[in-house]
Amino acid sequence: MAHNLLEWCNAEIEGLRSRSLFHMPKVHESAVGPRVMIEGKRVIQLSNNSYLGLSTHPRVVEAAKKAIDKYGVGTGAVRPISGTMDLHVECERRIARFKGTEDALLFQSGFTANVGVVSTLSVEGDHIISDELNHASIIDGCRLSKASRAVYRHKDYAHLDELLREARGAKGIKGKILVVTDGVVSMDGDVADLVPVADLCEKYDAIPMVDDAHATGVMGEGGRGTVHAQHVHERWTLTVGTLSKAIPVVGGYFAGPKVVKEYLVAKARPFLFSCSAPPAVVAAVTACIDVMETEPQHHQRLWENTKFFKDGLKKLGFNTGQSVSPVTPVIIGDGAKAAKFSATLLKNGVYAQGIYFPMVPEKLSRVRTIVTAAHKREDLQEALDIFARCGKELGLI
Numbered sequence: 001m002a003h004n005l006l007e008w009c010n011a012e013i014e015g016l017r018s019r020s021l022f023h024m025p026k027v028h029e030s031a032v033g034p035r036v037m038i039e040g041k042r043v044i045q046l047s048n049n050s051y052l053g054l055s056t057h058p059r060v061v062e063a064a065k066k067a068i069d070k071y072g073v074g075t076g077a078v079r080p081i082s083g084t085m086d087l088h089v090e091c092e093r094r095i096a097r098f099k100g101t102e103d104a105l106l107f108q109s110g111f112t113a114n115v116g117v118v119s120t121l122s123v124e125g126d127h128i129i130s131d132e133l134n135h136a137s138i139i140d141g142c143r144l145s146k147a148s149r150a151v152y153r154h155k156d157y158a159h160l161d162e163l164l165r166e167a168r169g170a171k172g173i174k175g176k177i178l179v180v181t182d183g184v185v186s187m188d189g190d191v192a193d194l195v196p197v198a199d200l201c202e203k204y205d206a207i208p209m210v211d212d213a214h215a216t217g218v219m220g221e222g223g224r225g226t227v228h229a230q231h232v233h234e235r236w237t238l239t240v241g242t243l244s245k246a247i248p249v250v251g252g253y254f255a256g257p258k259v260v261k262e263y264l265v266a267k268a269r270p271f272l273f274s275c276s277a278p279p280a281v282v283a284a285v286t287a288c289i290d291v292m293e294t295e296p297q298h299h300q301r302l303w304e305n306t307k308f309f310k311d312g313l314k315k316l317g318f319n320t321g322q323s324v325s326p327v328t329p330v331i332i333g334d335g336a337k338a339a340k341f342s343a344t345l346l347k348n349g350v351y352a353q354g355i356y357f358p359m360v361p362e363k364l365s366r367v368r369t370i371v372t373a374a375h376k377r378e379d380l381q382e383a384l385d386i387f388a389r390c391g392k393e394l395g396l397i
């Protein structure tokens with residue numbers, strides 16, 4: 001039996017490998033930062049989501065160490081049994097204040113936050129309408145829900161209108177309708193328009209939800225996210241986010257009305273049945289929020305670097321798609337070529353990960369770049385020079 005399994009895995013992997021779609025993760029041998037050690041070589045990092053460069057911020061590191069000294073390394077329980085410490089409660093209070101919501105709830109990851117929120121709040125008789133480019137965790141949340149569902153073309157709000165009309169009309173949905181979108185799309189760096197989403201939700205009595213994984217710490221004043229950036233906080237119901245990107249620790253959260261939080265506490269399966277975040281993690285997250293609220297220079301620097309690098313790639317003649325955020329794709333259009341480009345960049349001193357099917361359609365295969373506040377101008381100029389050299393060598397520009 002086990003033998004069959006091994007043969008099956010092998011055949012599957014060979015199938016992927018033959019299409020250049022099998023990649024083991026690159027092992028990093030140093031802390032997160034603008035330059036990292038990979039395969040014994042120091043290279044410029046352009047594939048990490050620590051947008052504000054807080055992974056090694058002294059206040060954050062100190063908070064984690066202090067939490068270990070006082071509380072030890074783990075909680076040893078799920079939140080509802082004996083896994084809730086004062087640290088978790090304080091962290092949730094700070095997330096809610098930062099996001100301008102009534103309350104917040106921690107999850108173990110952004111993935112489990114999306115799965116938990118979508119599948120718990122949408123039940124039989126309800127309906128979910130999801131943007132086609134939404135993150136895998138939203139898709140899995142939809143799959144776990146007993147609600148019916150529909151998918152609208154990316155950012156096509158006329159299509160969303162049509163699907164909502166159909167749901168309330170021909171489909172006869174009497175229950176709740178959840179409309180869910182990523183704030184910043186992780187592979188493309190473009191941003192959802194929340195005003196038409198809020199308008200349509202009001203028109204059809206639906207509930208708006210945004211996943212601000214790539215937007216928190218990045219978009220809007222002080223990095224408060226897309227809801228703030230687009231001034232829809234009065235009209236917005238549900239926000240989910242991660243604690244593994246601009247807040248570069250680990251975990252996820254829901255931010256929204258207190259009563260929704262209470263329902264999730266009672267019903268959300270990842271919250272009920274999986275261990276709570278360890279003290280060092282929670283204390284580090286709270287310290288990151290402190291830093292975001294008191295040191296605006298990181299956010300400002302992130303955007304200066306974003307403009308410099310994005311303009312540089314465009315001037316070189318690369319196709320950077322629709323990005324308006326620090327996530328800038330360099331679209332190559334062929335998985336094998338994108339893999340070759342990524343490998344050539346690494347040989348020459350830049351780590352920019354290739355992104356292929358199934359993460360994006362084959363014809364949109366790309367190398368994805370992410371700049372952070374921690375990059376110095378010299379890092380980014382050197383990276384642009386390497387992109388130029390390697391792009392010419394492979395005939396991409």
Ligand SMILES: Cc1ncc(COP(=O)(O)O)c(C=O)c1O
Pocket residue numbers: 109110111112114135137182186211213214242243244250251252
């Ligand atoms: C848009 C989006 N949502 C959710 C997640 C999941 O977050 P986490 O890594 O905290 O599970 C990610 C992570 O890649 C993401 O890009």
